[in-house]
Amino acid sequence: VNINKLKGKIVEKRYSVKTLANTIGLNKSTLYRKLSEEGVSITIKEADAIVRALSLSAEEANEIFFSQFVA
Numbered sequence: 340v341n342i343n344k345l346k347g348k349i350v351e352k353r354y355s356v357k358t359l360a361n362t363i364g365l366n367k368s369t370l371y372r373k374l375s376e377e378g379v380s381i382t383i384k385e386a387d388a389i390v391r392a393l394s395l396s397a398e399e400a401n402e403i404f405f406s407q408f409v410a
Contacts, residue, residue: 340381342374345403352393363388379408 349359363385373381381389381404390400402408 340379340386341403346374348393348395348399348403354393359389359392362392 349356354362356370360367363370363381365385368372373379373385386400386404389395390404395403
């Protein structure tokens with residue numbers, strides 16, 4: 340997970356981590372922890388909810404959640 344790009348999109352869409360957490364049904368502390376751990380524990384379900392909440396394009400979602408797997 341490209342955490343820096345995700346954090347940038349959160350700011351760009353005028354969300355706070357707390358607001359995003361509420362929107363996707365996570366505790367804000369849980370989302371902060373997931374973001375501080377380089378996204379290691381973000382599930383597919385959570386990633387999908389984040390994509391929807393931030394209205395990310397497929398390209399943006401791929402860059403954020405799958406960039407490390409693309410050669």
